[in-house]
Each structure stands twice: as structure tokens, then as C-alpha cells.
Amino acid sequence: TGDGEVKTNIITLTRFLTERQNELGNHATGDFTLLCHALQFSFKSIAYYIRRATLTNLIGLAGSSNTTGDDQKKLDVIGNEIFINVMRGCGKVKVLVSEEEEEAIIFPGDGKYAIVCDPIDGSSNLDAGVSVGTIFGVFRLTDDAEGTAEDVCKPGTELVASGFTMYGASTQLVLTVKGGNVNGFTLDNALGEFILTHPDVCTPSRVMRIPKKRGIYSVNEGNSIYWDEACRAYFDSIKFPSTPEGKPYSARYIGSMVADAYRTLCYGGIFAYPADKKSKKGKLRILYECAPMAMVMENAGGLAVTSDQRRMLEVVPEHIHDRSGIFMGSYDEIKKVNEVYEKHG
Ligand code: AHM
């Protein structure tokens, strides 16, 4: 279609989900579709409040601390409450783990799903109006599951769906299902609908693939004095090429994992939050930050590994808030990380 031409056959998330459900025919109960509708509503609500934050005085501290002692922002509290209420209301969720809640929340009823989420990730960026995001993962509970925190202490390979929403210049939703592709949607504020946009829907594939390589790295270099030798060697290798014709990589670090990972997904390169001498287990949480993002990366053709070079998706958290070091991004780049670590064994 030419510039300015109105697209009349757009694929909304609702249409996309309905088509997927129809493809499954009688096997689908519709529960997953309903759950996704609830998820998208929580993203729209959070996006709305973030956009209005400065106007309605929602920025700043809320005066309480979350489980790990961080000061909570007003929007953190609101995002968390929206998420919990929407998940409770949809009737399909039994267990909910949120970064902002110390314990898993168990809902009454016979919901067959467990949700893990970080309702507003990157909240240190909120007051400056910089992009933040919501990360989510979905587990299907076994029929006899009673609904406890143990039900979600599972490796990312067990996730049936995952993704994130980035609240940036526009609101972007990235969604993937087990064994499936990665699809990208943009919220049309006027229509109030997420529209399939990534890549351009006119292309036959309609799926997001991460470029195999790209010279962009994203890491908090302020931690480099705490890095281990292998980690330092890897980042040195991309900053100081060994041949005269080699080009050093560009650095990009927003400090919002969702935004840094989203850019990495779109452009290629690497995002890392390594374990180091100060944060021996890394900073990011396995269940609702690392695993869902790793699933997106892998399903888009990339890779995600821990600081000890294990496949991120195979890590089993002992506790719901456990952390891990992570390296994720383009296939070739993560292979390079593997090689450097092997050398420094
Ligand atoms: P949060 O869940 O408290 O917002 O922390 C997670 C965020 C990530 O979005 C980001 O990648 C990381 O913390 C940035 O940490 P740092 O400021 O140490 O670089």
C-alpha cells in the first residue's frame, strides 16, 4: 500500500488470537484466549496511567518498600494492583507471582494458569519519562495442581507463552507461545487496540526475527570493576577489535531491561546483566525477567544464557524471586560469549 493509504484489513490482537484459537479447532477451550484478552487490558491500563503520570501526580515515591527493599514508586503500586485485579477478574488464573509481592498470590476458583510478571520493570526511569515495560510469563498448571508457589518454580522451557509490553514513544507488545514465533503489536491509542505491526504485516512471514549479528552492546559498564575475567575479556573483545579493519561495537544502555531487550530484538546485538563480585547471582529475576525474555529471544532466532553459560530457559528457580546473570541477543553474539567463557574456563 502507498503512503497515506488507509489499511482496512488490519490484524488486531483480538483477531490474531481468535484466528489462532480457530486453528486449534476443538482442542482449544478458549481459556488461553480469554487470558490474553485480560493481559492486554492490563497493558492498556498501565500504558494509560504512565502517559498521564506527570499530569495526575503519580510520579515519585509511594512510601513503601517492595520485597527486596527497593523504594516503590506510585506507578509501581498502581501497575501491580491493575495487574493483580485484572488477573483475578479473568477467572483463568490460579497462581500469580509479581515482582512487587513477596509471596505468590493464590486466587480461588479453578483457573488453569499461573502468571509470573514484573508489572513495571525499569521503574527508576519513570520520573524522567524514559521507557519502562511489563514482562509476563504464562504456565499451564497440571490438572491436580493445588496452586502454590512451587507450581511456578519451573524452568522457562515449561512456559506456554511469554512476552512484554514496552511503554515507549508508542506502546509495543511482543508475544510468543511455546514452539511458536514472535509477533509484535503496536497500541493504536485512538482505537484502543493492539495492531499487528512487526514486521510490516504485508510481508508473508509476519514474525519478528532477531538479526544474526550486529555490533551493538548493552550492559551497565559501571559494574565492570566487579566483572569476572571472562566477562571483561568478552566486552574488551568487542570494544577493542583484534584486527586493524575491525570496528568497535556501539554502546546503548537505557537501564530498562524491556527497552534494552526490545531494541536488541529489533536491531540485533547483545544485552547483558552479568553476575559479578557485587551481585553474585546477578540482578535480574529468573522467573519474571530472565525466562520470559529468553523465550522471546530464542523464538526469534536468538539465544539467552546465564553467567555460567547455561541455557537460560533450563534454569529452575528454587524460590520465586531468585536471580541470575544473563546474556541474551543475536545468535552469533551469544556464541561468541560462550567461546570466550570456555577459553577462560
Ligand atoms: P527493577 O525491576 O527494580 O526495575 O530493576 C530491573 C532493572 C532492569 O529493567 C534493568 O535492566 C536493570 O534493572 C538496570 O539496573 P542497573 O541500574 O543496575 O543498571
Ligand code: MG
Ligand atoms: Mg524488574
